[in-house]
Amino acid sequence: MLPSVMENTTDDYKIQSFDLDTQMLLKTALKDPSSVNLEKVSDIIMDQSLKDQVFSKEAGRICYTIVQAEAKQNNGNVFRRNLLNRLQQEFKNREETRRRSLQEWVCYVTFICNIFDYLKVNNMPMVALVHPVYDCLIRLAQPDALMNEEEVDCLVVQLHRIGEQLETMNSPRMDELFFLLRDGFLLQEGLTSMARLLLLEILEFRAGGWVLSSTAHKYYYSEIAD
Amino acid sequence: MSDWTRAKRTDPHSSKPENRKRGIDGSLRERETCCRGRENGGHTDGSYRYTEKRHANFTTPESTGPVSRCSRAADWGSQVDDEDEMRRDVHRDMQRYRRRILGAEVTQRERKTSSGSSESCDSREGENMETDEAVLLRRQKQINYGKNTLAYDRYTKEVPKHMRQPGVHPKTPNKFRKYSRRSWDQQIKLWKVKLHAWDPPTEDGQDKVLNIGELGLDDVIDIELDFPTLPDSDQKTTASLPAHSLSLEGEDCSGTPVKVQKTESRVEPDMA
Numbered sequence: 001m002l003p004s005v006m007e008n009t010t011d012d013y014k015i016q017s018f019d020l021d022t023q024m025l026l027k028t029a030l031k032d033p034s035s036v037n038l039e040k041v042s043d044i045i046m047d048q049s050l051k052d053q054v055f056s057k058e059a060g061r062i063c064y065t066i067v068q069a070e071a072k073q074n075n076g077n078v079f080r081r082n083l084l085n086r087l088q089q090e091f092k093n094r095e096e097t098r099r100r101s102l103q104e105w106v107c108y109v110t111f112i113c114n115i116f117d118y119l120k121v122n123n124m125p126m127v128a129l130v131h132p133v134y135d136c137l138i139r140l141a142q143p144d145a146l147m148n149e150e151e152v153d154c155l156v157v158q159l160h161r162i163g164e165q166l167e168t169m170n171s172p173r174m175d176e177l178f179f180l181l182r183d184g185f186l187l188q189e190g191l192t193s194m195a196r197l198l199l200l201e202i203l204e205f206r207a208g209g210w211v212l213s214s215t216a217h218k219y220y221y222s223e224i225a226d
Numbered sequence: 227m228s229d230w231t232r233a234k235r236t237d238p239h240s241s242k243p244e245n246r247k248r249g250i251d252g253s254l255r256e257r258e259t260c261c262r263g264r265e266n267g268g269h270t271d272g273s274y275r276y277t278e279k280r281h282a283n284f285t286t287p288e289s290t291g292p293v294s295r296c297s298r299a300a301d302w303g304s305q306v307d308d309e310d311e312m313r314r315d316v317h318r319d320m321q322r323y324r325r326r327i328l329g330a331e332v333t334q335r336e337r338k339t340s341s342g343s344s345e346s347c348d349s350r351e352g353e354n355m356e357t358d359e360a361v362l363l364r365r366q367k368q369i370n371y372g373k374n375t376l377a378y379d380r381y382t383k384e385v386p387k388h389m390r391q392p393g394v395h396p397k398t399p400n401k402f403r404k405y406s407r408r409s410w411d412q413q414i415k416l417w418k419v420k421l422h423a424w425d426p427p428t429e430d431g432q433d434k435v436l437n438i439g440e441l442g443l444d445d446v447i448d449i450e451l452d453f454p455t456l457p458d459s460d461q462k463t464t465a466s467l468p469a470h471s472l473s474l475e476g477e478d479c480s481g482t483p484v485k486v487q488k489t490e491s492r493v494e495p496d497m498a
Contacts (some may be wrong), residue, residue: 081303085247121306122313123360128305 013062017052018044026062033079037039042083050097050110051102056111060118066070067119074226080119084128091132094139106154109136113158117165125165133166134173141180146185146188152195156202164210178206316362323355323402355402365401365410372398372418381424396420 007126009030010016015023022044029041045063049056061113063083070076090097090108113136137144140155167174177224183198184191205212212220299305356362372378385395399405399413 077303077307081307084302084306121310122317122359124313126306128302128307132302 007124013065014055014058015062017055018048024127029066029079030062030069032073033066034073034076038066038070038076038079039082042079042086046083046086046090046111046190050107053107053110056107057114059111060114060116063115064118064120071185083115087115091136094136098139100198102148102150106150109140109158112136117162125169127169130166130169131173133162134170134177137166138173138177138180140182141177143184146184146191146195146199149192149195152198156198159202160205163206167210174195174206240305311365312363313359316359316366319366320357320362320402327355354404356404362401365399368411368414369398369401372414372421373423376426377421379422380426384424396423 009027010023013026013030015026018026025036025041025044029036029038042063045059049059063079067077070079077216091112094105094108097108112129113133116125116133119126137155137158140151145151145155163174181199181203185196185203191199197220201212201216204216208216299308352490357367381396396417399410399417405413
């Protein structure tokens, strides 16, 4: 591979934070999955996603590419299966993770939502992840979580990215989530003004059909342009 | 989850759930062949397969002995694999169905022009079929639950397709037809009720009588709303209590509501 192509890969998949050997391993996995230990690769990706927020935001892409590559090369699914099972393990322990490290918990939610977004099966999101993703987002909408800006931020970012798809897969649970958000916005004492702003924006976003009207956009984002 | 798709892995070409039957009490029957991935499947359609390295049986805390791993897959890896496979199957079914309908339509048109017969309601079925993948998957799952029973197994062995009489013999609802949700769910319910007639006899020899009340068949009146083409009927709105003993099978099915019989006598491709 040309050096320039290698560099693009590093950047595309945000794997700069890995040591060079691991970067090499990941790049090989993308090109020639059957030549590497895919269980190990999925573990590496999982572990890094829990530590590195930048990586977890886009880790779904590299996962998707490896899944496709493996399927194409030998009809295999070792990578996907192992990744999902690790994801499930971490899901089971999520409450403990949250207690131990808010950062890790937020990374996990970001990662599972990213996987939901990218790892589609026949262009449809994986049904198996729908409830777990909702469980995570609803957890973020609980009173204790709303008190932490990182959790609120994570929640609204994920809803922007996958809210519409999630609602298509299961609308009642989205309603359930938004009841909590409304309650939180209206009743929760001690919310920071940033948290309230984020909540109001997401409420308007969904009410507008997962699109922000131009006037609302001006209200929330005009200062960023300056 | 879709247990039947696990059975399919041992024979990618089969369309019948060969394994994992349930007895009357819902308990799993011993599987003759478990999920042995065939190394040389011999299939050329590129369908998805694993190379299995997993144990076929293991003992779980709940079970008293080795349990086939093909009990409901709790792990996400397997769930997604099953989803994948089911989607592929639904797509394949859809293609087959389309071809079948197109073929039937051409024949009908030819017949019409020659005999001047009145228009059949099926003539435009190909254009009006259900194609929403989520709906088809949900319906397929419901069908699978019904087919994954000892009763269905015994029924299909006992009554070959060409011997089946509409109204008398259960017919698998056609997932490609447009129906309202309620209509569909009722059809499935009634289909499964009918299948119970082929339940194997219980060990203690007691006749198992279905409690129709539990099934909420007082709602059966709603069928009228969903099948508007059917005439009103003074018939009792209770479904027949399927006699447990097989000797009564062919004899008295008059308890089955006329409404349901009418539906099933419509000419439709046999998807059972």
